[in-house]
Amino acid sequence: MRARRRERRLIPPFGDGSSPHGIFRLLGSALAKCRFAPFPNRGWVDGETYTLNPLEVNTPLEPRLDIVVDGIEDLTDRLGVSGGDLSVGVSVRSRHLKRYDALEQWRIDALPAEPWSPSPNKLGHLQSGRGIDFIVAIRVSRNSTRLARLGLELGKVLCRREFSIRESVDTSTFPFEWVEFGGDSEYPRELLWAIRWNDSADDEDRFSRPVHEVLTVLVNKRAERSLTDMGAVRSAGDLAWKMLAAEITTQIWSDVLANIEEEPNEDDTETLAGQVFAHLSRASGKPYAEIEGLADQDDSLAELRALIAKILRVVA
Amino acid sequence: MRGKTLTNEVARLAVTERRQGRAYKVLDSSVGNVGEGEFWDESKAERAAVKLRALKSGLPEVGKILKGNIFDKDACRIVHETLALPPNLAASEGFWRWLAVEKFGDIIEFRNGDLSGSGPPAHLANYGIDTRAEYNRLAILWFRADMAYDGDSDDPYHLAARLSSTDFWESGVIRPRYGWCRNLARELVRFQYRDPYSSTVKNYLHLTNENGIRELYKRLRRLHSTVSFEYMSDEEIRDMLEEKSSDLRRS
Numbered sequence: 001m002r003a004r005r006r007e008r009r010l011i012p013p014f015g016d017g018s019s020p021h022g023i024f025r026l027l028g029s030a031l032a033k034c035r036f037a038p039f040p041n042r043g044w045v046d047g048e049t050y051t052l053n054p055l056e057v058n059t060p061l062e063p064r065l066d067i068v069v070d071g072i073e074d075l076t077d078r079l080g081v082s083g084g085d086l087s088v089g090v091s092v093r094s095r096h097l098k099r100y101d102a103l104e105q106w107r108i109d110a111l112p113a114e115p116w117s118p119s120p121n122k123l124g125h126l127q128s129g130r131g132i133d134f135i136v137a138i139r140v141s142r143n144s145t146r147l148a149r150l151g152l153e154l155g156k157v158l159c160r161r162e163f164s165i166r167e168s169v170d171t172s173t174f175p176f177e178w179v180e181f182g183g184d185s186e187y188p189r190e191l192l193w194a195i196r197w198n199d200s201a202d203d204e205d206r207f208s209r210p211v212h213e214v215l216t217v218l219v220n221k222r223a224e225r226s227l228t229d230m231g232a233v234r235s236a237g238d239l240a241w242k243m244l245a246a247e248i249t250t251q252i253w254s255d256v257l258a259n260i261e262e263e264p265n266e267d268d269t270e271t272l273a274g275q276v277f278a279h280l281s282r283a284s285g286k287p288y289a290e291i292e293g294l295a296d297q298d299d300s301l302a303e304l305r306a307l308i309a310k311i312l313r314v315v316a
Numbered sequence: 317m318r319g320k321t322l323t324n325e326v327a328r329l330a331v332t333e334r335r336q337g338r339a340y341k342v343l344d345s346s347v348g349n350v351g352e353g354e355f356w357d358e359s360k361a362e363r364a365a366v367k368l369r370a371l372k373s374g375l376p377e378v379g380k381i382l383k384g385n386i387f388d389k390d391a392c393r394i395v396h397e398t399l400a401l402p403p404n405l406a407a408s409e410g411f412w413r414w415l416a417v418e419k420f421g422d423i424i425e426f427r428n429g430d431l432s433g434s435g436p437p438a439h440l441a442n443y444g445i446d447t448r449a450e451y452n453r454l455a456i457l458w459f460r461a462d463m464a465y466d467g468d469s470d471d472p473y474h475l476a477a478r479l480s481s482t483d484f485w486e487s488g489v490i491r492p493r494y495g496w497c498r499n500l501a502r503e504l505v506r507f508q509y510r511d512p513y514s515s516t517v518k519n520y521l522h523l524t525n526e527n528g529i530r531e532l533y534k535r536l537r538r539l540h541s542t543v544s545f546e547y548m549s550d551e552e553i554r555d556m557l558e559e560k561s562s563d564l565r566r567s
Contacts, residue, residue, distance in 0.1 A: 096407035100496035128407035267344035278345035
């Protein structure tokens, strides 16, 4: 039902006296079976929107589209045109780069039998790590007397479906991996996430290194699908991701604050400690000398949690 | 590639303090990052700023609006060519804000403040503060060059460099979605500014009359909801622009 709701039926009332209702019905479901996936190792997205998880923000998109048009013969018969008069095109739109580019088009009766991926060359200049939309559209591709009489001139879109990739609202502040827990893994099967502190981070000034040298956050691969699905629920506003990010961030930052030997310099933005202090100082308005105390005020870490929630905008 | 970013709060504080004549330095701890890997080479911004200052000092003594338009036609090329931005930075509002505040503050004030220096300062939106990147003056210049870029020409910036009104670029090309179709953006420039060598701003359709080019923007916006411009040839777009504007008021 959701797929049908987002389709656009743009055909105007016919000017030759013929009823457009049959065509409307055909166009209403013509693209319903189209599917897309943002990366080769991902399954088809359920619905039209995929929200990038924090790990994927800096990963180049390699989308696949399964382009299926239902009722082609019915459609061309009712419109009185041949397959060459209509085409199916895939376009890409980037709001942040202000681009609306054609990627590929086919005659409506010569669509690829297999899922199709755009050439990396055609997407290179659009790999911004931000939101992007792929638009599949059936359009008039040739001037035809019959179509002109129906008010369908060249270029007119009959029906389209949009697939959107949305950026995660808050990008990760830590390296992140999906991992199989249980089995031979040192982590229990039921665990949702764990922090793997790197060996090189045992020394005293371990927090005075860039975060990717200090730790990796591991998240249970079994939860990937659920988290991704929850991220795709528009009304949920990425709450699942934000809650997970807030929980992990609280653990890491409280460890830093509880164990740090010496507070970082205020111009230090490269190291884990520098970033933790900078974020918290900015969010709380407190000087660096008071930041360390956030970890030992009480067991609940309520103030630290509130600041992290503010930084990650957990509650809109 | 990684780039520096500024939040609205930090950018606002920096601009406000500097306007009071204080030598305000943004702390490194207040500067954020976008992207990953190597940092974008900041010397590109410094080189662009030097070129823009030279351009500014060589402008003719003409009225404020014309002076701004003359500046923009060459400034957009300098910004686009010299900064050579990767897509992830060009798409970042925070990066544009950092560039405007930290590297091009004098240029923003020159272009959007009172050009004589005695009037009101530039609006904070011209730095991209509390607004989208498309209101950031530097981003406007970059998008102008990017959207009218003609890769098939010996001079890919020849369309962006036509002497033209910034209102045309902002309201007619950069903000509306139809303008994001690069083929339409290029043809719209050719349509509205027909003389590539004009030394005055020669609008084909009237720029401010309600039956001038503003009406064409509305028609294109409506048409774009049912027509995919991105698949049309240059010739088809030219024909469409002529047809949709045949009854509109010319300058």
